Amino acid sequence: MxxxxxxxxxxxxxxxxxxxxxxxxxxxxxxxxxxxxxxxRLKADKPKFPQVTLEDSMGRAYPVSEFKGKYVFITFLYTSCGTVCPELEMNMGEVYKKLPERYLGKEIVFLSISFDPERDTPERLDKYKDMFGSDGETWRMARISDQAELDSLLKEFGVIVIPDGEGNFAHNSAFYLVDPEGKLADVMDYKKTGDATRKVLRILEEGEKR
Incomplete structure (x- = not known):
């Protein structure tokens, strides 16, 4: 050899x-x-949704515990975005429309969170939600006015937001699913709406059988 x-x-x-x-x-x-x-790493760590106060498009303010006992399907956005955010919300709307109505608001709530609270006032969020079919109740759009709370949430969920100094942000995008106990259950590709819909539907159906 x-x-x-x-x-x-x-x-x-x-x-x-x-x-x-x-x-x-x-x-x-x-x-x-x-x-x-x-x-x-996020899927493995399953971070808990931190304590924050949300202010939605109707001007209502409430803690995230408002959704305790329900799944929450989440996106992060800013309304001045002219690139990925409109596609992100359109795709979120596709998942929303494909779920049976009996689940909406009862077993699952859709939530779009702005990371640009200074500009994304309730009035602005109210106009923005109408572009995508959000009803403001079973699919809510909200901001977190307290910057420390917002930063805590973005950090926990691995959302990277980088301002360009001209009013825009570079950021990553995904669908986030939080379970009824407030822990991150999954992170999904926002471009694969069919996969996301099937996954969420399977989870909700399994919950019905318990």
Missing amino acids: KKLGRNTWASIVVLLFGVVLFYVGTDGFRAFTAEAARVE
Whole structure:
């Protein structure tokens, strides 16, 4: 059997080292981008929705415990966004419309949260919700006026929001599902509305059988 030369062994060591780095950096090959890795960690950690006060499009203010005992299907947005946010909310509307009406407001509530509370007043959110078929009750649009509370929520749920200094934000987007105990149950690709609808429907149907 031919012995491997020093250069060959060196190449093998470098290759193995690279594989280990790739494994660690991608959470065990399950994720190939930083965003996917972030989502994998969130799913594993299942953070609890922090205590915040929401102010919705009707001007009502209430704690997040308003939704205790229900699933909450969440997006994060700002109404001045001209890129991903309209698509995000349109896709949220698709999931909303495909769920049986008997679940809406009783077993699950849809909630769009603005991370631009200074501009996204209740009046502005009220106009914005009409563009997507939000009824303001079973699908609410709200802001969190307290910046510390907002920052806490964004941090817990891994929502990255970077202002550009000109009134716009670079941010990641997804569907977030919070369970009746207030813990993050899942993070879903907002572009795959069919998958999200089937997943939520399955969860709600399983809840009915218990």
